[in-house]
Amino acid sequence: MEIRPILSSLLRNKTGALLIAAQVALSLAIVANALYIIRDRLAFAARPSGIPDESSLFHIDIATLKDPETPQEKIAMQKRDEEVLRAVPGVVSVTWTNMAPLTQSGWNMGLSLKREQTDSSAQTAMYFGPGSFVKTYDLKLVDGRDFTEEDVFENDPDKSEIMGENAIVTQALAKKLFPTESAVGKQIFIGNGPRAQPLRIVGVVEKLQTPWTQAGERAEISMILATRRVQSYSMFSVRTEPGQRDRVMKDAEAALLKIMPGRMVIQNKSMDEDRVDRYRDDRAVAWMLVTVTVLLLLVTASGIVGMATLWVNQRRKQIGVRRALGARRFDILRYFITENLMITTGGVAAGLVLAVALNQLLVSQLELTKLPLGYLAAGAATLWAIGVLAVYGPAWRASSISPAIATRSA
Structure with missing residues (x-):
């Protein structure tokens, strides 16, 4: 497939493309670091205490009134x-x-x-x-x-x-x-x-x-x-x-x-309860970040779907003409997916830079280590996959447009 016509079309409609790319970049920067912090907090909460069987231990504190x-x-x-x-x-x-x-x-x-x-x-x-x-x-x-x-x-x-x-x-x-x-x-x-x-x-x-x-x-x-x-x-x-x-x-x-x-028990508590209390905040942070990550990915996917739907509606005549000239449904589908991949790739490239910069800030402010490359790769793959899945619906509808209906609607 020729990339030049797609690039030319994007340059004519660069505002929407830049908005989607910026959203992808911001999502990648946040998601990659959020996933790393989630893993770090859960691993922190699961650290071994040195006691093989915590479930069989408790401590009891007792005092006398006199x-x-x-x-x-x-x-x-x-x-x-x-x-x-x-x-x-x-x-x-x-x-x-x-x-x-x-x-x-x-x-x-x-x-x-x-x-x-x-x-x-x-x-x-x-x-x-x-x-x-x-x-x-x-x-x-x-x-x-x-x-x-x-x-x-x-x-x-x-x-x-x-x-x-x-x-x-x-x-x-x-x-x-x-x-x-x-x-x-x-x-x-x-x-x-x-x-x-x-x-x-x-x-x-x-x-x-x-x-x-x-x-x-x-x-x-x-x-x-x-x-x-x-x-x-x-x-x-x-x-x-x-x-x-x-x-x-x-x-x-x-x-x-x-x-x-004249005695009173001050505390009677299992070690399992102590572990839950000690790491409650760490688990809360992890679940909060899971929620934020899911919502952010949903917002990004929604933005891609909305922009792709708008472009399909704006290009109904062009799609109809291409279909009349012999373009297959697969060609139309491939066009929109390729266009989205180009936008997403630009966003991913910017997002990788943002992710590293955000991680450097977190390392300087919190007790975190540098972001492993695996999280950057996983974040990039996730955003690419979301981009393809999000655009597939509008692209499929575009490929289903009849040449006759498209030309009459012009």
Whole structure:
């Protein structure tokens, strides 16, 4: 087919062609980046926490209206509560802790390799888990060992800031502190200066996300101490047998309230609920962008259909003449599809430039990486396909115009 007559026709009707091309360009720029952000947000929300079976975990927070009088009584109450929870049918493991993954609240401390450092070597989430933390969360040890009863340290914040002697760190934190060698057996410090507290790394777990699950490496920087803090407010993480979690949550709450009057459960929440709450905004953004993308593509398709329909009505005489001179229906159909492809291709070319520019803006303002070429290719293919499909209806109607009707309507 000769392209020159089509190009000549477009130059005579360039306003409509430019509008469609501009719409295609804008759609491609937005759609390519929106698809990438959708994929990024959904992947972000699906990141593994390091816990193999989140569906069997919950945490329960409980407080007393009247605190026990002595540190010994507070520790005894914690241990008794643990035993009560272990006795609930369906419970596999229990650990007292100060925070839990995905809860968006917890402890964060700076670590140093030497006391004399002025800046921290790393900022880490600090989990307390006397004895059974690794077992309860079913974490994978990749180096060293788990805590033993001898490692457990009771910290009374009214008397001392010391929080123990031994620590288990995540693989990400171990590599950050000791990039070229094993972290097991190494000494690190909480804080810096003369009051920095020494710790010995005894084990490394593959992964344990922080409560805040930040973007990037920061979400994997965590540490566990075998510390039992002297306090009357307690959080317990509980692992249940598969399929028993919901029942155990109710039974555990009832058991804790039964053994001592004047208590209240502050929170009784599954890890699945924590994940939903933590990533609610990310999923909302993804679905909003899905909606915007679909609507934008529909608007673009509608614009192409409307413009093609207008051109068909304006060219009825020309179509009739061509049909009278022997043009087949296929020739008319091909003409309009080729014309649309030329417009769409111009829009796609401009859209690719716009998409890269928009991505550069997003990279500079948000924690995003550069747009992969695959998304540009997918966006371009989508707009080409939409262009062909949108113009097919008007083009088919144009090819159905009778030569006699076309010439009489002139």
